[in-house]
Amino acid sequence: MNLETLFQKVKKQPTETVAVAHAVDPSVFLTAERAIEEDIASFIFTGPREEMEKAAKKAGFSFRHDPRVQWINTPDENSSANKAIELIKEHHASVLMKGMLPTAVLLKAVLKKEGGLRTGNILSHVAGFSLPHRNKLLFITDSAMNISPDLTDKTAIVQNAVTAVKRMGVSKPKVAILAAVETVNTNMPATLDAASLVQMSKRGQINDCVIDGPLGFDSAVSTEAAEQKNIQSSVAGQADILLVPSIEAGNILYKSLTYFAGATVGGLLVGARAAVVVSSRSDSVDSKLFSLAMAISTKISKKSITQGE
Amino acid sequence: MNLETLFQKVKKQPTETVAVAHAVDPSVFLTAERAIEEDIASFIFTGPREEMEKAAKKAGFSFRHDPRVQWINTPDENSSANKAIELIKEHHASVLMKGMLPTAVLLKAVLKKEGGLRTGNILSHVAGFSLPHRNKLLFITDSAMNISPDLTDKTAIVQNAVTAVKRMGVSKPKVAILAAVETVNTNMPATLDAASLVQMSKRGQINDCVIDGPLGFDSAVSTEAAEQKNIQSSVAGQADILLVPSIEAGNILYKSLTYFAGATVGGLLVGARAAVVVSSRSDSVDSKLFSLAMAISTKISKKSITQGE
Secondary structure (H helix, E strand, C coil): CCHHHHHHHHHHCCCEEEEEECCCCHHHHHHHHHHHHCCCEEEEEEECHHHHHHHHHHCCCCCCCCCCEEEEECCCHHHHHHHHHHHHHCCCCCEEEECCCCHHHHHHHHHCCCCCCCCCCCCEEEEEEECCCCCCCEEEECCCCCCCCCHHHHHHHHHHHHHHHHHHCCCCCEEEEECCCCCCCCCCHHHHHHHHHHHHHHCCCCCCCEEEEEECHHHHHCHHHHHHCCCCCCCCCCCCEEECCCHHHHHHHHHHHHHHCCCEEEEEEECCCCEEECCCCCCCHHHHHHHHHHHHHCCCCHHHHHCCC | CCHHHHHHHHHHCCCEEEEEECCCCHHHHHHHHHHHHCCCEEEEEEECHHHHHHHHHHCCCCCCCCCCEEEEECCCHHHHHHHHHHHHHCCCCCEEEECCCCHHHHHHHHHCCCCCCCCCCCCEEEEEEECCCCCCCEEEECCCCCCCCCHHHHHHHHHHHHHHHHHHCCCCCEEEEECCCCCCCCCCHHHHHHHHHHHHHHCCCCCCCEEEEEECHHHHHCHHHHHHCCCCCCCCCCCCEEECCCHHHHHHHHHHHHHHCCCEEEEEEECCCCEEECCCCCCCHHHHHHHHHHHHHCCCCHHHHHCCC
């Protein structure tokens, strides 16, 4: 699956509605403009009405009076976040998108016990990369949310990513557990976790995927590198999902691909009742659109559910 | 400093001699051919004479009888490694290069207490990257040698890299201590180490460099990213050296730059009595030549010493 097939899939789905929390930044409306033009989403914007109007105008947002757009007047960041979450819970929207408010404020609302979007599952981040030298998307987890995941967390993080990527359209994702080496090394905890995750997947403790590791980044993405190292693996060279050993490794990888490899990147938080898009203001519109497409594609629409998905 | 200025510097230096341990692989001679052609090094090859001859012939090595080339017949890997190290200790050569033997065998010989090349200092790896979208070299340490360095190790690793990069020609290297965030976070040990390293450098415990951190990879290499985040720093956006928080983070970064960012990469081990080039057989000749240039440039020649370097 590449960026184009992801968008094609999303366009074929019934249109989903995105609830935007505190939509007072023009970049939100630049993204919404493209998403509506490309017919992948409707929007409900929450925030102080006048500020939203101003931001929309500044962005030249042409769908202000379109039936695919609704506005809900909320006085401040917290009420915008809570309202957007309520819209999800009441099935008026199926994707949550951060507008212009601190991620921490939105996450606090998502994670609160009463009225939040918790499912009992860990919340984790999945980043998607479209790379000039690769013919399919590469997903990386978790480079942004969980600081120092232990093996239990990693199990949940992998399952979260697998579920999301499967819904995006990869039927049995190949998961590489990244480390600095390909051998299990008692001095390198990432390699021990890798061995456990492989066995857990064989025992049905993690489902719908093929897992292998420890694998170096090179063996995970390059068939030649894997062959040179004589690694027999159905994941090596063809990984869809990379589990990074730490938030540092993930964050550095994320940014190196963005800054030096010409990647287009999307990302979302999974594990809550709805996918949450937490792009930064500085992300490009293309990147935000990619994130939206990822989020929308992970939504199982009512239609597909009744069709027995 | 970019790749070209590095090579220019090396060409201006008096020619150094490289001792190659167990030179029984054609790729060694492909590299030596280029290095001699470009007038950056002389070579002493150790290894079983016939196997070396065969490999040299296979590579079309045209300097077999040149005065810049010497051959020393040794029966096996261990004796080749020991002989090459002896050549360094007796000042017949100033750079050690791995031929075709396991890195562990060479390192064991380097690190042995009697007759090795120890200086009392930690041995660490410095990788150099020439990137299409960057006008100066980027150095990363330590992505290959030290598995889980504590703060004491990191101090030595930074100092090793600074000393090497300074000798390569960067007068006061800017060092970014990488983490996933730019704030000091009690839950993220990499950020605490960063804060300590910054203060250590201010107190003169690490010398000849400017250190800042914690910095994300983006803030370290992109002035725009640093500005967007309002980071006031004389390192941000212009880092020469990146200290990675773990071998995993470093290894993944190294490989992402190699596989997706079109980087030309060199690398060497520093902290021993001579720089050690430990390229893999699969590295390109360009990469090996880069490693050699890095290693040779870190050598303070007798001439420069008498000139007061």
